Amino acid sequence: MINFNGTIVSEDANILTQNRAFLYGDAVFETVKILNNKILFLEDHYFRLMSSMRVVRMEIPMNFTMEYLEEQILSLVKKKALTDSSRARITVYRNDGGYYLPQNNTVSFLIHSIALENTLYSIEKKQYxxxxxxxxxxxxxxxxxxxxxxxxxxxxxxxxxxxxxxxxxxxxxxxxxxxxxxxxxxxxxxxxxxxxxxxxxxxxxxxxxxxxxxxxxxxxxxxxxxxxxxxxxxxxxxxxxxxxxxxxxxxxxxxxxxxxxxxxxxxxxxxxxxxxxxx
Known part of the structure; x- marks a missing residue:
């Protein structure tokens, strides 16, 4: 399952033939860690995402508040029963249309999450x-x-x-x-x-x-x-x-x-x- 524009759907629901992230790498993303149903360092992630969208001249939707994105991430994590420890990635991409020059700067987003084994951070005692x-x-x-x-x-x-x-x-x-x-x-x-x-x-x-x-x-x-x-x-x-x-x-x-x-x-x-x- 993925969170696609605020709706949890099956992963094959996102068609890539016109997707600008797929075709041109026209997307930005954030990967977050969730512990006990809480996104770590949420504010830092949110402001970096907003800054990234501005740098690549994406239009930031009015509802893209920190609270909204937190809700969207945690709703998926809860649906997949991953609230104890998981990682989630939110990818924001410019909507379909155009070639190198986009037809508009509006965006869509996709969230994917998977479970993590450890909750707290730890040092692995191995050669690296x-x-x-x-x-x-x-x-x-x-x-x-x-x-x-x-x-x-x-x-x-x-x-x-x-x-x-x-x-x-x-x-x-x-x-x-x-x-x-x-x-x-x-x-x-x-x-x-x-x-x-x-x-x-x-x-x-x-x-x-x-x-x-x-x-x-x-x-x-x-x-x-x-x-x-x-x-x-x-x-x-x-x-x-x-x-x-x-x-x-x-x-x-x-x-x-x-x-x-x-x-x-x-x-x-x-x-x-x-x-x-x-x-």
């Missing part, structure tokens, strides 16, 4: 190896900071990682600096300094990135900055980890021959779960 993906590069522009359905770099990078026995890859921008991972933002601990690339470098303006920046600034004797990360910096790092709203924090244990610790990842995960429990 990454390397650079250099076939294609992310450009330093506003479009790179929002979630559109044009994810061909992430797709080809994921295939590369799978073919080479890697758990993930790190993406570079057109200045050959490290921007993010295939499925989230990147953080690097160097001594007592925690670094993540600024959004101006082309990384996603991640919702979990925002939470981790705020939590890390509360850790005593830890300097938290947004700075450029070069590939050479990775070899000097003490710790690397990836963040996204579904996983939380994923420590990287190995980059090429360099092996990393996970102490800050564990500490931040504990603080993240504490925050969830009090909101």
């Amino acid at each position: 190896e990454v390397d650079l993906y250099k076939d294609f590069y992310i450009t330093k522009q506003l479009l790179s900071s929002i979630k559109t359905t044009n994810k061909i770099i992430n797709i080809t990078g994921s295939i590369f990682a799978n073919e080479n026995g890697l758990d993930n890859c790190l993406l570079l921008n057109d200045s050959k600096n490290v921007v993010e991972a295939l499925q989230g933002n990147i953080f690097m601990l160097l001594g007592s300094k925690l670094i993540t690339p600024p959004v101006s470098e082309g990384c996603l303006n991640g919702v979990m990135r925002k939470q981790i920046l705020a939590l890390a600034k509360k850790i005593e004797n830890l300097e938290v900055v947004e700075e450029v990360i070069s590939p050479f910096d990775l070899q000097k790092a003490d710790e690397l980890f990836i963040t996204n709203v579904i996983k939380g924090i994923q420590p990287i244990t190995q980059y090429r021959k360099k092996v990393f610790t996970t102490a800050i990842s564990v500490q931040l995960t504990e603080k993240l779960n504490e925050m969830i429990g009090t909101t």
Whole structure:
């Protein structure tokens, strides 16, 4: 089942032959995590979605309030009995009509949800190896900071990682600096300094990135900055980890021959779960 424009229908009800998201990638999306019938970080997700729609010049319907979208997501989750722990994705796409030039800027939306095994965030105690993906590069522009359905770099990078026995890859921008991972933002601990690339470098303006920046600034004797990360910096790092709203924090244990610790990842995960429990 999917939530299609506010009505829960079977998944085969959405015809793709004229769908602009399917034909041109003319869509934006948000993926949220639901715990105990509550959408985590709802306000951050909502405002990023609204910002994304404005960037690509979509017409925002009058009823697209935060309360309306929350209701639409939770109605599907409740219908599918997934209120304990689940992920949901809302995709907003420009309506049918036109070729590259749309006939209008009105939108429709689709929501899909699946169950998650774990409720709170946790650190998996396993090896997690990454390397650079250099076939294609992310450009330093506003479009790179929002979630559109044009994810061909992430797709080809994921295939590369799978073919080479890697758990993930790190993406570079057109200045050959490290921007993010295939499925989230990147953080690097160097001594007592925690670094993540600024959004101006082309990384996603991640919702979990925002939470981790705020939590890390509360850790005593830890300097938290947004700075450029070069590939050479990775070899000097003490710790690397990836963040996204579904996983939380994923420590990287190995980059090429360099092996990393996970102490800050564990500490931040504990603080993240504490925050969830009090909101």
